[in-house]
Amino acid sequence: RERITRFLRYYFLRLTRLRGSLHELSLGAALGAAVSCTPTIPLHTLIILLIGSLFRINLLAAIIVSTLICNPLTIVPIYYLCWRTGNFIFPHRLHWEHIHRLVFQIEEAGFLSSFGMLRQVGKNTALVMLTGGIVLAVPVAILVYILTRHFLLRSRQKRYSKHVLK
Secondary structure, eight states: OHHHHHHHHHHHHHHHTSOSOHHHHHHHHHHHHHHHTSSOGGGHHHHHHHHHHHTTOOHHHHHHHHHHHSSTTTHHHHHHHHHHHHHHHSTTSSOHHHHHHHHHHHHHHOHHHHHHHHHHTOHHHHHHHHHHHHHHHHHHHHHHHHHHHHHHHHHHHHHHHHHSOO
């Protein structure tokens, strides 16, 4: 428990010490949160860099938040939520038995062979998982934007009040 608290505090302090306006930092955090909700794990940083460079967004804030949200402890729950949400929108396109069989085959086949298997999964899987991820990403991004802006504002006010002579 202490390690998790220390880990979160470390990244929160890194986020509060970044330079930029509240809006830029909050947008960066929201982008990182949104991208981390999608089932595109090997491409998260690339997606953040591409989208972030189009808008005035703090890329480092986006990468920090993306790392916090999508890590080895949260990958399975994120993918599960993407699948459930996508399956709710597109019913009966992707069944749990199909996912379980695919994971087992990938574990048995090895790294290089897994790419061919993933390619064979098809459009239904991509449709269900990406749709679920995008639907999850919108409310998460809005929530993270609001919370990040609030916490950064409080942090800056607290820091400013320590330096003001009374």
